[in-house]
Amino acid sequence: MTSNPTPGQFHRNLEVAQIGTNPANLPLTVDLTVSQERITREVPGQVVLTVTNDGNSPRQIGRPFYKGASVEHGPQGILLISVDAPEARSIDLACTGDGKTRENLARTEEYPIPSTIDSGEAVVYEFLVIDDPTHPGCLPPNRYRFTNTFTVEGGPDGGTDLTFELRITDPNCSADTL
DSSP states (O other): OOOOOTOOOOOEEEHHHEEEEEOOOOOOEEEEEEOOOOSSSSEEEHHHHEEEEEEESOOEEEEEEOOOEEESOOOEEEEEEEEEEGGGGGGGOOSSSTOOOOOOOOOOOOOOOOEEOOOOOOEOOOOOOETTTTTSSSSSEEEEEEEEOOOBBTSSSSEEEEEEEEEOOOHHHHHHHH
16 A cells, blocks of 8 residues: 655556466466555666466476566656666666666666476566656656567467556546556
8 A cells, every 4th residue: 555645755656557368378377566566766666577387397488578668569658677687786766866767777688598487386577667768757657568578388489478567657646547
């Protein structure tokens, strides 16, 4: 439960608006939850993606998501970065005082190692939600869509898609209809 901010205090709320279904009908359960729903200039939002193997044997999967910008599949405004990504170690603010993230945030290209999930087990991935420094404003209220294709052992040759939407709202605006 979030508390009401004092007037003039920067604060955003983060929630999962939608998560796509499993189009390949694979024996996997994918869940996305918010672990840090209140975002301030100093505290980024956080989400947790959990993939559970519901099958009877171990299954290797590629990382379902690693990092990306909301502009890749919808409105510009936020970045989603794995806590395992090198640049995540340099993020200590969701936004700086002027409403922008650190200008030296470098987007790097890594190739995360696939995970093998035993039957009934799960793998957990954590992500930071921060402002996109290429877009005006700081974490503008909106619905943000992210899509990624990842490989699943025994799945389709081209991989399977993961699609989800995050919603950022401004508790100072009672007319949020996103």
